[in-house]
Amino acid sequence: MRILKIQTLRGPNYWSIRRHKLIVMRLDLENLAETPSNEIPGFYEGLVEALPSLEGHYCSPGCRGGFLMRVREGTMMGHIVEHVALELQELAGMHVGFGRTRETSTSGVYQVVFEYLNEEAGRYAGRAAVRLCQSIVDRGRYPKAELEQDLQDLKDLWRDAALGPSTESIVKEAEKRGIPWMQLGARFLIQLGYGVNQKRMQATMTDNTGILGVELACDKEATKRILASTGVPVPKGTVINFLDDLPEAIEYVGGYPIVIKPLDGNHGRGITIDIQNWEEAEAAYDAARQVSRSIIVERYYKGRDHRVLVVDGKVVAVAERVPAHVVGDGRSTIAELIEETNKDPNRGDGHDKVLTKIELDRTSYQLLERQGYTLDSVLAKDEICYLRATANLSTGGIAVDRTDEIHPENVWLAQRIVKIIGLDIAGIDIVTSDISRPLREVEGVIVEVNAAPGFRMHVAPSQGIPRNVAGAVIDMLFPNEQASRIPILSVTGTNGKTTTTRLLAHIYKQTGKVVGYTTTDGTYIGDYLVEVGDNTGPQSAQLILQDPTVEVAVLETARGGILRSGLAFEAANVGVVLNVAADHLGIGDIDTIDQLAHLKSVVAEAVYPDGYAVLNADDPRVAAIAERTKANIAYFTMNPESELVRNHIQKGGVAAVYENGFLSILKGDWTHRIERAENIPLTMGGRAPFMIANALAASLAAFVQNVSIEQIRAGLNTFRASVSQTPGRMNLFNLGNFHALVDYAHNPHSYEALGSFVRNWTNGDRIGVIGGPGDRRDQDFVALGKLSAEIFDYVIVKEDDDTRGRVRGSAAELIVQGIKQVNPNYEFEVILDETQAINKALDITPENSLVVILPESVNRAIKLIKARGVVKEEVPQQNTTPATVDSQMGVTSSVVNSII
Secondary structure, eight states: OEEEEEEEEOSSOSSOSSOOOEEEEEEEOGGGTTOOGGGSTTHHHHHHHHOGGGGGOOTTTTSTTHHHHHHHHOOOHHHHHHHHHHHHHHHTTOOOOOEEEEEOSSTTEEEEEEEOSSHHHHHHHHHHHHHHHHHHHHHSOOOHHHHHHHHHHHHHHHHHHOOOHHHHHHHHHHHHTTOOEEEOSSTTEEEESOGGGOEEEETTEETTSOHHHHHHHHOHHHHHHHHHHTTOOOOOEEEESSGGGHHHHHHHTTSSSEEEEETTOOTTTTOEEEEOSHHHHHHHHHHHHTTOSSEEEEEOOOSEEEEEEEETTEEEEEEEEEOSEEEOOSSSBHHHHHHHHHTOTTEESTTSSSEEOOOOOHHHHHHHHHHTOOTTOBOOTTOEEEOOSSOOGGGTOEEEEOTTTSOHHHHHHHHHHHHHHTOSEEEEEEEESOTTSOHHHHTOEEEEEEESOOOHHHHSOSBSOOOOHHHHHHHHHSGGGOOOOOOEEEEEOSSSHHHHHHHHHHHHHTTTOOEEEEOSSEEEETTEEEEESOOOSHHHHHHHHHOTTOSEEEEEOOHHHHHHHOOSSSOEEEEEEOOOOSOSTTBTTBOSHHHHHHHHHHHHHSEEEEEEEEEETTSHHHHGGGGTOOSEEEEEESOTTOHHHHHHHHTTOEEEEEETTEEEEEETTEEEEEEEGGGOGGGTTTTOHHHHHHHHHHHHHHHTTTOOHHHHHHHHHTOOSSTTTSTTSSEEEEOSSSEEEEOOOOSHHHHHHHHHHHTTOOSSOEEEEEOOOTTSOHHHHHHHHHHHHHHOSEEEEOOOSOOTTSOTTHHHHHHHHHHHHHOTTOOEEEOOSHHHHHHHHHHHOOTTOEEEEOOSOHHHHHHHHHTTSSOEEEOOOSSEEEEOOOGGGTOOOEEEEOOO
16 A cells, blocks of 8 residues: 555545544555455454454444444455544544545545544554554554554654643633634744634733733742732742852741742742751752742741632632642552552643643652651551642642632732732632631731643642633633624635635725735735735635734635645635636546535535525536535526526525626515626626626625625726736736737636637637646647637637646647637647747737737736737726726826727
8 A cells, every 4th residue: 555645634624514624645555456355364353453442433334343344344445544543543542533435536546534633643643554554464463562652652742732731721612612713833822713803822821911910920029029018918038049148048037947949930840848957948949049040038838738810800710739649548658659649541741631640859758758758658548648848730739629618808819919910810829728718817828929820720620620710711802702703705616716806805895894815816915915826725814814903804715725724714704606617627536527516615515504605506516505505595696587596585585696787686575786787897898797797796795794785886896807906817908909818717617708708809800829727637628729719710829837747738739629629720820838929929919909818927928918018908898998007107097998
């Protein structure tokens, strides 16, 4: 077997709308292509020996053991690899279950699809699954040591990718409330929400957390001074920088017992408490000095350690932290008790689980000695031996919830302290013998105030009630269910995506909102280009969704991005599907138009139930998508007599219709006429039907988002098929004696649409400079030739600079075949170089004629046209139209007669 490609999907996709995290592995079974599992000697036995837990996989039989039943009866290796990849992740602690395996049009090559939780672990599991199955095929077994290594590697990947318990609790609460989130890839930042409604977090600090409060909380001595000056009980202490100052400091705080800790430490590092003599003090100083240059010396106050969590000025949880310890059973040594305690599945390394394994350090042995124990000591039943002086969970401690026990005066004090320090989220460490009594009555003290406090002890206490502290954070960030999302409008289709996206964004701008949009030409925010390029995939969409100034996202969504990565968002407010026609077939295992329609349907299916799927009623494959989506349906049509649309309107639906020369919105008994098509510049005086359809789709998408008819009309009337607004989409230039039209038509469907306009050119000849991308099928090039012979009077056949793996000249030969099939005597010329072909066409075009250039590089084609001298860029209408003139040519605007 051989892995040909591995892709990682991260959003709604071709395989599943609900399961966003999928690995797609293209697997060539090679010599196993015709061999089911029951014909491989010893394979079933070897697989069961390696992974007996596969018994739990149901598969198509629908019962426990169903998958192994399929293996025993005979199934193909791609299917087995899918299940093994899932099981390896399960055994490593990642609970996944979704998978699909489908053979491609290439015999023996399969698409193996399976779920993941961590990308790296998912890809590793796919490779390991192939390795395991191949080993059993070759040797009848998979070595136990290799399986153990695979599982350990997967566990390591899963642990390393973990968000941490605090961040994870916030993310899960956000998901529960339907708030999208993403990792920003810098400084462990998490974004909650989209665009202008986003909030950012780092651990448990938010973008509302004040830097002054953080700086003050990180300076323990300054915090203590501020609190003391406001009447808050704090330990008596001082800061020193040299060991020589330690005796004086001990005397200042009142003598032993004392606490020594680093000035700017965390997680209990370098802290020693209950120091009783000089020898211990000197060792504690050295331990603290390894963490910080400055050392705090404080009076030690006896009592229990408590953490009070305050969010948005309110106490939301209280936990008593008990230091790492073991409890005797009357027969086990302390070392054995530690080992047994660490076997608890809830204990892990660092912060990867709710509890941390107990590890001994210098202070642990000192504490054992003080209690009169060694590691070999046997504790009596229920006798407690403490192994750490500090109560941090990160050193093996446990937490006991005390939220319902804290005294109201202590609540008031904690909330007052947070305001004094200036934090929106804070953890206050209190030492007191009884949290249910006021601190002043029991000589309790405030030990520290922590910015970015951990939530682990509150969300998963060892004893007591778990507290939803993350809910308090979300309530603070998004009060009263404040919006976390922005409107997302996603546009797809075989042709017209870019124009419709740009027009829709332009219409939305009439509302005064900041619109971010992506196209094949670049990514834009407001009136400015952010990034140049074919930006129709998920990365460009995420750029828009991450931008804190964007109020509306309009996203051109191409097939390639959906196949490679899935959508960049879990759901949109509007999903527009313009059309589905033969293009890119045979690429990415999308071989038929029906498969392409299924792929495009992802945009309509990934729409909120209260959103709208805007569908082309004139395209049967697009109209059928209505059955696949749970969203509301809105149709657009060029046929006012469409039975589908009539029935839809009668049932209370909404539609955009081209009727009596108008673009209109129909809803119930109402007809909202937007504008005559001939008055809309984009429609080329009403003579470009495909542009009318694009305008209908954009208008309808805006209308269902409550953009007013007046705003839609204003958008339509001010949007032109110009280089500035729609580069490469019906850009018409007046070169004086003739006209040139530049359009990025590159497939049969777009050629047909373009032809509906070109055929209306009644003056002079119609000359085409034609070609197509080299990765299209042979029959697609033949079709382009046939259409060209029907549309143009004369054709120059060229090829793209990038032939995309095709032999130079072969695409042109196929186009010529198509031309000759229509008319053996048709006049044409083959000039493979695109620049030479364009210049030749511009040289030979007769007066009053039209040369139509369908280029690989739109910018190059436009530059060649501009090099001809005075050039006017025109947007013709029915009678007269203002010509939008390229400012670089230095020509003023003028009114020209219609050329149609």
